[in-house]
Amino acid sequence: MDTLTPLPVRPVGPLRRAAAARVALWLDRRRAPESDGPTAGPVLDLAGAADAVQDLLPPAPENRPSGQLTAHGTRVVGPVHGPVGYRRLMRRLLSEASSASPAARPTAIEYRVPAVDALVDARLDQVGGWEAKAMRSRAGIAGAHLLYDMHRRELASPEWTEAVAHGAAAPRLLWSTQPGAGPDRGADLARRLLLPGTAVALSPRALESFARHGVVTGPTVPDLAEAHRIVGVLDWFGLRLDDLDSPAG
Structure with a gap:
């Protein structure tokens, strides 16, 4: 009889490689734990991930005008859904x-x-047709890559350069994988958003999935050509990312 007790799975490659790519991984506890069943295998020792997880989003009321504070004191503002x-x-x-x-x-x-x-x-879905169906679940990543490029250019502007020179902290982008993404989808989004200088917020289960199965070879390279292509197709359908943050959006 096998009497060996499986040891807890320790966070290995993906978490540390994400940190090496200058991406901060945050643990997102703002919502109830996922209830889509247990993850196969032993439970990830999140306590052992302390050296890789850089901050924590604690449970807090939504839509606070002044923004939510993380465990380490960073103010989280937004969310934003597009350029506007x-x-x-x-x-x-x-x-x-x-x-x-x-x-x-x-x-x-x-x-x-x-x-x-x-x-x-x-x-x-309102547009209908196979062409529209083929574009599902593509806007989020495309918009993130375009926003990352926009953010880099914005921080390089004379106004922000002067503000930072006088001691202001430049804001960073936070990619959130909640709500609406299960553990595996959240882990996949994280893998595609390892953009240097940003942070990725993952639920405990998504962080576990990323630590177990994530394949990280280095930082994500912004695919602006593909992002512009997706935005162009959406525009052909009459859908603009600019409209998502409008009062009617």
């Missing part, structure tokens, strides 16, 4: 940065990938 909401929020943050003391809290702008997919997919 992002630009609006960056203007507000720049105004705050211009008058803030150097000790002002660091800020993360949240972009919820599954929420963007859900908004666009619902409109694609």
